[in-house]
Amino acid sequence: MLSVSPAVLSRAKTIVEPALRHAVGSLDENLRLPVTYHLGWTDKDGNPSDAGSGKGIRSALAILGAEAVNASADVAIAGGVAVELIHNFSLIHDDIMDNDRTRRHRATVWDVFGIGEGIVVGDAMHALAFEILLDDSRTPHGATATRRLAKATSAMIAGQAQDVALDRGATASLAECIAMETNKTGALLAQSVAIGAVLGGGDDVVVDALEDFGIALGIGFQAVDDVLGIWGESATTGKPVGNDLREQKKSMPIAIAFDRGGDIGQAVLDAFTGPLNDNQIAALASKLESAGIRDEVQSIARDYLDQAIKTLDTVALAAPAKTELIELANFIWERDS
Amino acid sequence: MLSVSPAVLSRAKTIVEPALRHAVGSLDENLRLPVTYHLGWTDKDGNPSDAGSGKGIRSALAILGAEAVNASADVAIAGGVAVELIHNFSLIHDDIMDNDRTRRHRATVWDVFGIGEGIVVGDAMHALAFEILLDDSRTPHGATATRRLAKATSAMIAGQAQDVALDRGATASLAECIAMETNKTGALLAQSVAIGAVLGGGDDVVVDALEDFGIALGIGFQAVDDVLGIWGESATTGKPVGNDLREQKKSMPIAIAFDRGGDIGQAVLDAFTGPLNDNQIAALASKLESAGIRDEVQSIARDYLDQAIKTLDTVALAAPAKTELIELANFIWERDS
Numbered sequence: 001m002l003s004v005s006p007a008v009l010s011r012a013k014t015i016v017e018p019a020l021r022h023a024v025g026s027l028d029e030n031l032r033l034p035v036t037y038h039l040g041w042t043d044k045d046g047n048p049s050d051a052g053s054g055k056g057i058r059s060a061l062a063i064l065g066a067e068a069v070n071a072s073a074d075v076a077i078a079g080g081v082a083v084e085l086i087h088n089f090s091l092i093h094d095d096i097m098d099n100d101r102t103r104r105h106r107a108t109v110w111d112v113f114g115i116g117e118g119i120v121v122g123d124a125m126h127a128l129a130f131e132i133l134l135d136d137s138r139t140p141h142g143a144t145a146t147r148r149l150a151k152a153t154s155a156m157i158a159g160q161a162q163d164v165a166l167d168r169g170a171t172a173s174l175a176e177c178i179a180m181e182t183n184k185t186g187a188l189l190a191q192s193v194a195i196g197a198v199l200g201g202g203d204d205v206v207v208d209a210l211e212d213f214g215i216a217l218g219i220g221f222q223a224v225d226d227v228l229g230i231w232g233e234s235a236t237t238g239k240p241v242g243n244d245l246r247e248q249k250k251s252m253p254i255a256i257a258f259d260r261g262g263d264i265g266q267a268v269l270d271a272f273t274g275p276l277n278d279n280q281i282a283a284l285a286s287k288l289e290s291a292g293i294r295d296e297v298q299s300i301a302r303d304y305l306d307q308a309i310k311t312l313d314t315v316a317l318a319a320p321a322k323t324e325l326i327e328l329a330n331f332i333w334e335r336d337s
Numbered sequence: 338m339l340s341v342s343p344a345v346l347s348r349a350k351t352i353v354e355p356a357l358r359h360a361v362g363s364l365d366e367n368l369r370l371p372v373t374y375h376l377g378w379t380d381k382d383g384n385p386s387d388a389g390s391g392k393g394i395r396s397a398l399a400i401l402g403a404e405a406v407n408a409s410a411d412v413a414i415a416g417g418v419a420v421e422l423i424h425n426f427s428l429i430h431d432d433i434m435d436n437d438r439t440r441r442h443r444a445t446v447w448d449v450f451g452i453g454e455g456i457v458v459g460d461a462m463h464a465l466a467f468e469i470l471l472d473d474s475r476t477p478h479g480a481t482a483t484r485r486l487a488k489a490t491s492a493m494i495a496g497q498a499q500d501v502a503l504d505r506g507a508t509a510s511l512a513e514c515i516a517m518e519t520n521k522t523g524a525l526l527a528q529s530v531a532i533g534a535v536l537g538g539g540d541d542v543v544v545d546a547l548e549d550f551g552i553a554l555g556i557g558f559q560a561v562d563d564v565l566g567i568w569g570e571s572a573t574t575g576k577p578v579g580n581d582l583r584e585q586k587k588s589m590p591i592a593i594a595f596d597r598g599g600d601i602g603q604a605v606l607d608a609f610t611g612p613l614n615d616n617q618i619a620a621l622a623s624k625l626e627s628a629g630i631r632d633e634v635q636s637i638a639r640d641y642l643d644q645a646i647k648t649l650d651t652v653a654l655a656a657p658a659k660t661e662l663i664e665l666a667n668f669i670w671e672r673d674s
Contacts, residue, residue: 028495030502093460097453116434116501119456123430124494126460130467131487134480143471143480150468157461158365164453165367 004334005055006327012060015073016080020059023081023132027124034113034121038092040104044112052104052238055335057221058083058192060328065196065210067321069203071139076196078136079145082129083192086153089125090188092118094160098247105238126153138199145195152191159184163250171258171269172250178219181252185225186218193325209315213308213325220304221332226251227297228336230285236337242281248272252300253293264291305329341671342392343664349397352410353417357396360418360469364461371450371458375429377441381449389441389575392672394558395420395529397665402533402547404658406540413533415473416482419466420529423490426462427525429455431497435584442575463490475536482532489528496521500587508595508606509587515556518589522562523555530662546652550645550662557641558669563588564634565673567622573674579618585609589637590630601628642666 024035036042040051059080066076094100095108096118102108110118133146162180166172194211202210228237229244229251237243244251257268264287271284288294308329312322361372373379377388396417403413431437432445433455439445447455470483499517503509531548539547565574566581566588574580581588594605601624608621625631645666649659 028498030498031495090460093456097456115452119430119434120494120498120501123427123459123463124491124498126463127487127490127494130483131491134484134487143483146467146480146483147471150464150471153464154461154468157457157464158368161365161367161457161461164457 004331006324006331008060008064008324008328009056009331012063012073012080013056015063016056016059016077016084019077020081020084023085023128027128031121031124034092034109034117035088035125037112038088038109038121040106044107051106054084054088054104056084057328057332058087058188061189061192061214061325062196062199064321064325064328065193065198065202066200067196068193068210068317068325069197069200069206070318071200071202075139075199075201078133078138078142079149079192079195079199082133082146082149083152083188083195085125085129085132086149086156087188089122089129090156090160092122092125097160097164100239100243100247102239129153133195136199139201141198141201145198148191148195148198152187155183155187156185159187166250167248169250172255174252174255174259177250177252177255181222182215182219185222186215189218189221190214206315206317209311213311216304216308216311217329217332220301220308220329223252223297223301223304224332224335226253227294227301230288231294232336238337242278242285245271245281245284246276248276252297253288256293256296257288257291260291264288264293301333305333341668343661343668345397345401345661345665346393346668349400349410349417350393352400353393353396353414353421356414357418357421360422360465364465368458368461371429371446371454372425372462374449375425375446375458377443381444388443391421391425391441393421394665394669395424395525398526398529398551398662399533399536401658401662401665402530402535402539403537404533405530405547405654405662406534406537406543407655408537408539412476412536412538415470415475415479416486416529416532416536419470419483419486420489420525420532422462422466422469423486423493424525426459426466427493427497429459429462434497434501437576437584439576466490470532473536476538478535478538482535485528485532485535489524492520492524493522496524503587504585506587509592511589511592511596514587514589514592518559519552519556522559523552526555526558527551543652543654546648550648553641553645553648554666554669557638557645557666560589560634560638560641561669561672563590564631564638567625568631569673575674579615579622582608582618582621583613585613589634590625593630593633594625594628597628601625601630638670642670 033046037044040053043049062076062080062083063073067073092109096110096115100108101111133149134142136142159180163184166180190211193214194207197207197210230242230253234241254268257264267287309326370383374381377390380386399413399417399420400410404410429446433447433452437445438448470486471479473479496517500521503517527548530551531544534544534547567590571578591605594601604624646663
């Protein structure tokens with residue numbers, strides 16, 4: 001797969017990051033360091049760093065949401081900051097819950113600063129997101145946008161709880177997995193673009209169509225993530241190879257194996273009875289691939305991304321933004337990290 | 338000390354609790370049980386229970402805020418629900434950070450359900466608070482009230498981070514301690530009454546005066562808490578005797594001892610070098626009391642509560658609500674739990 005980052009990602013970062021840095025700078029001094037570390041702006045001692053801070057897909061969606069309804073990108077800055085804060089708070093908390101020690105090629109916040117710090121800085125980013133969006137005076141639509149942010153955040157957290165519950169159960173179906181991922185990943189991606197459009201003064205019909213685009217995009221995004229979680233290269237994903245198998249996550253490939261049953265379902269059931277070593281992880285990944293499950297998840301990803309793109313034709317959108325939304329969907333398909 | 342619960346606490350509970358139960362009922366099924374357990378509505382298996390769910394001081398303040406500006410208590414219901422959700426989310430997360438295993442005479446949420454569950458249900462209550470207040474259609478003031486809720490939540494979280502930082506340091510001054518407690522406890526109490534007044538359509542001057550009342554009330558509240566944390570009875574506080582000394586918290590009595598220095602400062606420094614057994618805790622509590630520090634903190638509490646009450650005279654408030662706000666301040670002084 002190729003992975004050429006679309007121009008909108010760097011453009012959105014240029015627009016949103018100064019405001020994001022300003023927002024993080026407003027946090028209490030006891031809270032700032034783990035946040036700047038997490039975002040890749042500093043090392044763990046506070047020295048400047050240019051470690052990656054994530055792709056910024058959510059803030060790019062907010063910017064494109066505003067531009068799609070013919071508004072200036074500026075009106076979506078607070079929205080872009082808010083969705084990045086919510087996304088990153090959830091990563092910090094999820095890493096504690098999932099016992100993940102590596103993210104973006106570096107030790108996770110709780111691994112460096114402790115569980116207590118991870119909890120409180122995540123809480124601070126969560127509250128700050130609402131504060132920033134409600135305080136925004138660039139447009140009169142802050143309250144409507146914040147309502148969508150609150151709903152997306154609640155759905156995302158419910159998705160995380162569903163994820164933990166699925167992982168605790170013996171098996172999971174693809175339907176359960178997609179329902180969980182729609183909440184965990186789809187809701188915030190969907191509301192990122194919708195919030196941008198709301199802040200830009202978009203009509204409800206357009207905002208709702210962009211939300212639908214975002215939900216389908218989110219499921220496609222997560223399907224690609226689930227492929228990378230098993231077959232991705234550590235060098236690009238920033239996580240250990242086969243991480244989702246090591247953690248025995250009930251991701252889409254595993255859910256499909258359970259739905260199929262037979263040899264492949266049994267192979268997963270057998271593997272998930274105890275800790276797996278690297279050889280067992282490689283063998284299971286190979287078995288899933290031979291059974292055609294990697295291809296099947298990729299085809300699910302492509303279908304959802306195509307569906308997302310088609311949704312954009314149902315309403316009138318500014319052409320440049322529409323083109324960039326399509327580029328973003330295709331980038332999600334092509335990405336290797 | 339006497340501790341007759343003022344009528345407004347049970348009245349506010351009657352008004353707010355049905356909406357709080359409805360809100361909690363809207364949580365994903367994977368999230369509900371730890372919340373109903375924490376609130377004392379069920380045991381850990383989901384069987385109905387009438388364990389205490391806290392005094393509900395914050396929702397009572399919200400109700401009185403509305404009534405103080407001559408509005409109906411009903412307009413403050415969503416505000417009351419929101420502040421109770423924020424308060425209780427913070428208790429659940431703080432108990433993890435502080436490694437506390439007992440609250441309200443029962444095992445804490447993380448102790449029963451695990452750290453991961455404690456994190457995610459706290460997050461869910463946090464997001465739900467914003468959702469409830471923004472969705473409220475009883476008054477047109479939801480966005481203004483939510484802005485205050487976000488600021489209070491951010492301050493409360495900063496206060497928790499400051500608390501952790503103080504506990505990590507060798508000593509702390511009374512000024513640092515009060516600054517921390519103003520954030521950790523004062524901000525949400527202050528905004529609880531202010532949010533009620535905002536939802537009731539109160540003038541800015543009145544809302545700001547009620548906020549000032551709440552800040553002073555919060556510091557007085559915390560001073561009483563700090564006395565109970567060392568000298569309170571386990572049977573009434575629901576926590577182990579001398580809990581704050583066992584955890585070597587930098588609460589007001591300890592900060593005063595450090596400010597004084599000399600024998601009492603040295604006694605605390607010496608005691609806080611390693612874990613304390615029950616005899617050492619009792620001996621230190623006795624030393625602090627002999628040095629007059631218990632009386633000094635009680636007098637700080639009384640001063641702040643008097644200051645809070647005086648603030649109520651600076652604006653025109655509905656007389657019955659004003660009387661009940663004063664009763665609440667006096668109850669905070671008299672309480673033994």
